[in-house]
Amino acid sequence: MTVKTISPDLLKTKKHFEILDGLRGVAALAIVLFHFMEMAFSDYTKNFIAHGFLAVDFFFCLSGFVIGYAYDDRIGKMGIMAFFKSRLIRLHPLVILGSILGLLAFLYDPFGGHPELYGTGKTILIFLTSIFLIPFPVITERSFNLFGISAPSWSLFWEYIANIVYATALYRIGRNYLLPLTVIAAIVLCFVSYHAGALMGGWAGANFWEGCARISYSFLAGLLIYRSNWIIKNNIGFMGLSVLLILSFLMPFTKWNWVTEPIVVLFYFPLLIALGAGATLTQGFKKLCVFSGKISYPLYMTHYTVIWMFLNYCTTHKPGNTQIALIIITGTILLVGFAYLVMVIYDIPVRKYLTERRKQD
Template identity: 35%
Template sequence: MTDSSVPDATVSGKPHYEVLDGLRGSAAVLVVLFHIMGMTVSWADSGQLLHHAALAVDFFFGLSGFVVAYAYDDRWKTMSTGQFFATRLVRLHPLVLLGAVLGLLSFTLDPFATNQKAIPMATVLVDFALACLVLPHPSLPNRWTDSHSLNSPAWSLMQEYIGNIFYALVLRRLNTWLLSLVMLIAAGFLIHMVWHSNTMDQGSDWTTIWGAPTRMGFSFTMGLWLYRIRNAFPKIRLGWVVLTGVLVAIFAVPRVPDAIAHGNGLYEAFAAIVLFPLIILLGAHSEIGKLEMALCKVAGRISYPVYILHFPFLFIYMNFINFRKPPLTTAYMAGAGAFVIVMVFAWLALKLYDEPVRKMLRPLTGRKA
């Protein structure tokens, strides 16, 4: 039994940044709430309380860059590129596969959207095969224009893989000044995107697919850079609870009215470029007590399964709303039920599937089982 008052260890035996793990869990839960609220009101902004929670993806990318640099920057003399890729695949891909299976079941067995059953099974199975490889596939009915139609959040996992590839082949070799230059160029592309689209919520669908590498390119590189210069900043310690409140506040700011030209996009870019790096630094420098440590451990462990597995359940909820058109009170009750189901299933998937499978596959990474 692990001691909840002691930080977990990374693959190389280093203690986790537990507050950052906890914040990843906080952001994952906020994403689920954002999607449930959006589906309930057909994505009308007036019914959404977390107007900017789509930015959680950018926060995830930044956290990933920081944690990858922490876990691997000093290991390259004893670790091959192949071992790095194997380690990352073992960490990420079991849940990608489970998410694809859930997406297939959600699409084919959905009791509310009967038009989905009219799609040839061969087409669905081709999409499923691509989903297992975390590759984009043609959009299916009742899935908007999503590039990963069976399990929408997988679009960001594809970007995570791309970021890891660039880290292993290029970015880790750059000195801090060159990495800074890459980050600034990526920030320029990001600002150009939001200047024209007035939103950071780009990249998950075929119409805005080039927004995906634009978002990842800045935030992941920023996370790598931030780890290298982390000690150059004052060590202000706020802790997980306070920083979660800050995240909620950033997401809950009302959408900037369209009358203020470019205002919404610039606010969201400011959050990604300025506020999220500050939160990551504050989280990395935080020291917390035993209770908060235990909560951060749970939140961190459940964050990835919550994020990557929630959409197949919410697709069914969405189709219930769209096809049955229940009263708003019923919709809210169903949304609350969907939230509980997602949380319980994510924990069960972690304990009964993800952790045992990763333990079994660990020898493939060059580590002992």
């Protein structure tokens, strides 16, 4: 019996599309601001970044592009299990940390919350299901989030599903089959948007399957862009593309969301991916893009630690608009700083350790 060995070259990270990395950071920042504003103002028409949640669809589309670029030409050689190990090492350390931080915030929120209602046994179960990304929408006061102590994990759940489908099926099929699959997914997404009135679902038990529609189209679209080489050479640059991306998040929240949101997701985000992959990066913005890309995932997975506490603070203390603005600005800056510390002290060392252990196996 022989053991399959993986060449170290197959495990190396490919050269990054640095502007796309930078845009990932812009999207993560938009998510943070959106969640702060969402907790302060339940009326989305009063939320200046009311469509910040669409950053998740941008992440999904970017993921499809990046996975295709990183693995299409080597997953057949490295094997499915090696691919899964690579993705687990990349993604799961922060899933675990986000759950730990979320549990601490759940138990010791100084501004409210009722962890005592769930008992020790159920609290442990909530934590374990969060660690292993098993949806468990049971926390009533948190709108039955799929992962009540680490809300952003809902998108990681669907990301993992997409990775499994990619490794078992999508990497084998050609563009001629990928295109009709993407069209079908687009039709389903439009139906979901019309039925729900928006594309905000996927994060709770009641809208669980909307997440499937969102990841299906955007991941397939990103993969299709890569395989079709729909890369548009341009000189818009990082700042220009950042403005274009931010404009989609600042789009007004109206009764026509069921129309405008699919337009953004179906056409605008894939266009930005194609432009970002082909844009010229000036040397002055290179460090910013690299930093933005590296900080994006730690920021996304840790920021919700304070979001529920902010909601409870708003509920109990009724702060005015000026105070809310100061809290959001200060909180966002501090969360970026905290995400940087998490990246340097925890995420990078843990992933490096796991990668080295893997090479020794």
